Amino acid sequence: MLAALAPHAGRAHVVGLTGPPGVGKSTTSSAVVARYRRQGLTVAVLAVDPTSPFSGGALLGDRVRMGEHAGDRGVFIRSMATRGHLGGLSSAAPQAVRVLDAAGFDVVLLETVGVGQSEVEVAGTADTTVVLVAPGLGDGVQAAKAGILEVADVLVVNHADRPGADRTVRDLRAAVALGARADGAWQPAVVRTVATTGEGVGALVEAVAAHRAALGETGLLERRRHRAAREVEALALDAVRARIAGLGGGDGLVRLAARVAGGELDPHGAAERLLTALEPQPSAEGLSERR
Amino acid sequence: MLAALAPHAGRAHVVGLTGPPGVGKSTTSSAVVARYRRQGLTVAVLAVDPTSPFSGGALLGDRVRMGEHAGDRGVFIRSMATRGHLGGLSSAAPQAVRVLDAAGFDVVLLETVGVGQSEVEVAGTADTTVVLVAPGLGDGVQAAKAGILEVADVLVVNHADRPGADRTVRDLRAAVALGARADGAWQPAVVRTVATTGEGVGALVEAVAAHRAALGETGLLERRRHRAAREVEALALDAVRARIAGLGGGDGLVRLAARVAGGELDPHGAAERLLTALEPQPSAEGLSERR
16 A cells, blocks of 8 residues: 555655754644645644653643644644654654655644654654754754754744743854755754744744745755655664564574673674574575565 | 673663753763762763764863863763764664773763653663753653653752742652552652752762662663663664665665655565665575675
């Protein structure tokens, strides 16, 4: 089914939205969705959340905040849990984006929680990446430290009515000016918003559109090739991970790990044994059995 | 060389320290190190930082804050860059911990930036995991959302002199009570600190020691087996990733990704071709060539 979808992909504008917890991503998403709807565009929101057994309420809360779009058939909202799948985030998100793209949405909003390397990289595979920061906490140096300046196409200082917002905007603009990106063409925009009131959300959506225009067809294709490469690699690694999980006996991960923890075996040796155990037996039967 | 180190590993108390940017991790680390030194213990600090081309100053700033320990031979401080290595974080950090452990340090402090899945999981492989939150931003719901309650053995509300600290402590205690952990034995402690003045750092170090005592030898071994399993798996996946990067031609990742982006090939099909291309040729020569 996914194979059948491939020829239809590539029409949606994939917009990544990331930032630390508490910065107001859900409220911003909801306000952005409202803007797109007013422009007559359909939007799919994919929220990638690290879940925990007792955070159901928090996730539900997010969806409730999206409640204003609940009856709108031009808006599709889905949360993806990634708990316990360190590698899963990188393969599952692009797959879901592909499906939503093929389903014909004009915009796919890929929302990830967290400022970790993986969340930033997932958001960074979008056509346009929006990074939210809060005043004070998210100043230029901290932003640079978290590596977000490199992936951000649009930087948003949300809660811009709070103290410290001016300084944060100034710091981010200075950091952007300092770290001109390798591709040169696009200087990340810095936008102020108060998502709860909708202030600045129009400017945010305009900045996203301006970035898409600046990318052009060549830039877009380049981003999509990059995204495809990450997706294919992640799928291949997922498959390897599944094969590792399926290995039992003396060359299974549990037994090897116990020997490493006990100091009998070094981890590199254990990894080599694991990889050897994964290889198909050198017979024609062995090769066909593995499917 | 790493193989030779294996028998010496396992003496240090490995303490993970994580939390969002701006929460005061470096200052807390420095204060914790000072405490341990007063107890006559040697400490190695391993700071895992996602770096960027223009964040050198920020990292340097961290190390400068650690300056009070610069002349102390009982303290070793090293930063690890993980930029561009989505998978690298999980394999490189445990390896470095192993080396520091073998070098004879009493405590290895593994400091990771960010609240992303991977950072939390890396810190979560420590014997004892300390999670820092800031007042206000890091309340119970947000903490649960970021998945940190599940990995935290000790929760620290830093900047506890700021407004909202009482509420955050209360929220976290409520969240901890609500989400009694599967292993049952240990209820995460919630500690208030003002790392800049050293307030509460004694209580933090005591809570870490109490957790170590509660783990016992069985619990410690279990954690170390878990850590070893993650390390071995990550090393195996790194090796696969390197092999993928080494593939050229029509079955190389770049060419396959271009075909996926162009809609000629679906990503699952591309991943399968990649994995097939990685398999050794079914001849003895092929097998030996791969080394």
